[in-house]
Amino acid sequence: MVVSMTGFGRGEVETDGYRASVELRSVNGRYGEVSVHLPRHLSPLEQRIRDLVLSVLSRGHIRVSLNVSGDALGQGIPVLNERVFEGYRDGFARLQSRLGVSDAPDPLQVALMPDVFEFESGAPDLEAVWKVVAPACKQAVAQCQSMRVAEGKQLAADLVQRVHLLEDMVGRIQELAPRQVESARRRFDEKLRELIAPENVDQNRLLTEIALLSERIDITEETVRFHSHNEQFLKTLDREEPVGKRLNFLLQEMLREANTIGSKAGDAEIAHLVVGVKEEIEKLKEQVQNIE
Numbered sequence: 001m002v003v004s005m006t007g008f009g010r011g012e013v014e015t016d017g018y019r020a021s022v023e024l025r026s027v028n029g030r031y032g033e034v035s036v037h038l039p040r041h042l043s044p045l046e047q048r049i050r051d052l053v054l055s056v057l058s059r060g061h062i063r064v065s066l067n068v069s070g071d072a073l074g075q076g077i078p079v080l081n082e083r084v085f086e087g088y089r090d091g092f093a094r095l096q097s098r099l100g101v102s103d104a105p106d107p108l109q110v111a112l113m114p115d116v117f118e119f120e121s122g123a124p125d126l127e128a129v130w131k132v133v134a135p136a137c138k139q140a141v142a143q144c145q146s147m148r149v150a151e152g153k154q155l156a157a158d159l160v161q162r163v164h165l166l167e168d169m170v171g172r173i174q175e176l177a178p179r180q181v182e183s184a185r186r187r188f189d190e191k192l193r194e195l196i197a198p199e200n201v202d203q204n205r206l207l208t209e210i211a212l213l214s215e216r217i218d219i220t221e222e223t224v225r226f227h228s229h230n231e232q233f234l235k236t237l238d239r240e241e242p243v244g245k246r247l248n249f250l251l252q253e254m255l256r257e258a259n260t261i262g263s264k265a266g267d268a269e270i271a272h273l274v275v276g277v278k279e280e281i282e283k284l285k286e287q288v289q290n291i292e
Contacts, residue, residue: 002159002237003292004151005029005060005244011139013132018070020129020136024053024144028290029061038066040115042133044126049137056141057148058242059292064137068129078117088113148292155287156237159247162284163230166254169277170230173261173270174223180267219261219270226257244291251288255281 005028012021034050045066053062092105110116233250236243258281262274 001149001240002152002156002243003145004148004155005290005292006151007144007147009140009142009144009147011136011141011143013136013139014070015132016128018068018129018132020132021067022133022136022140023065024062024137024140026057026060026062026144026148029059032058032060032062034062034064036064036066038064039068041124042066042068042126042129045130045133048130049133052134052137053141056145057292059244064140066133066137068133080111081116081118084113085110085116088116152291155291159237159284159287160234162280162287163233166277166280167227167230169273169280170223170226173219173273173277176267176270176273177219177223180219180265180270219264222257222261222264226254226261229254229257242292244288247288247291248285251281251285 005026007024007026009024010022011024012019014020032054034053036046036049038046038049049064049066053064088110089105089107092110096103096105229250233247233254236246236250239246255278258274258277262271262278265271265274
């Protein structure tokens with residue numbers, strides 16, 4: 001099944017004194033990469049969130065933002081972190097010196113910087129928090145996956161259309177292939193007879209050379225393999241598991257066959273068709289990059 005790697009989901013759950021809000025965004029990525037942004041006092045939950053997301057969304061770069069609020073958090077009394085405060089203050093002072101500002105840094109502005117205040121005690125009950133975070137994450141993941149599946153259907157329809165176009169172009173190349181072989185034979189025969197008097201031409205040797213030439217420019221195997229790759233591509237679209245990597249592999253094989261056909265092409269129309277085939281393959285590759 002074709003599933004896009006682009007999606008968004010949001011989940012919100014409130015229970016037992018906690019409220020969890022989760023936002024999840026995913027874009028295309030080579031592997032399954034999850035970055036989790038959450039309050040520092042909840043950082044022990046990061047791996048659980050990552051595992052939950054990857055159990056459904058196997059590929060893509062996924063950004064998860066978590067916010068938990070509620071009286072039950074019990075974060076304790078905020079305490080000034082003097083080392084962090086002094087670091088910000090000194091940094092502001094150096095910046096003001098460079099800019100030619102004589103005023104001292106405003107301590108109230110420095111106090112608003114991240115991590116200037118810490119919580120002395122009152123670590124939250126992580127298991128209780130997880131009971132509200134997990135369902136919120138599941139909501140966000142399900143919503144994101146639904147969006148990815150919907151976009152995947154649109155991608156699949158476009159891919160099918162482009163593969164059928166490839167089939168038509170390669171079919172036309174197959175129709176022109178005999179003309180290319182016959183034209184090459186004729187040119188070879190004419191060139192040879194220009195160089196050698198007809199009575200000195202060894203007909204058996206001539207036929208052998210023409211046969212070898214025909215074999216070198218024959219594109220039957222390449223077109224047959226190309227059709228096979230197209231067939232496999234369409235079948236892969238219907239698989240239940242993630243198909244992005246396999247589709248990309250098949251496109252590489254198609255491009256390989258197209259390059260070989262192009263290197264053998266002695267017919268202008270075939271060469272023009274090969275250019276069109278390669279352009280469509282590149283368009284397919286761009287689409288496949290966003291498929292899980």
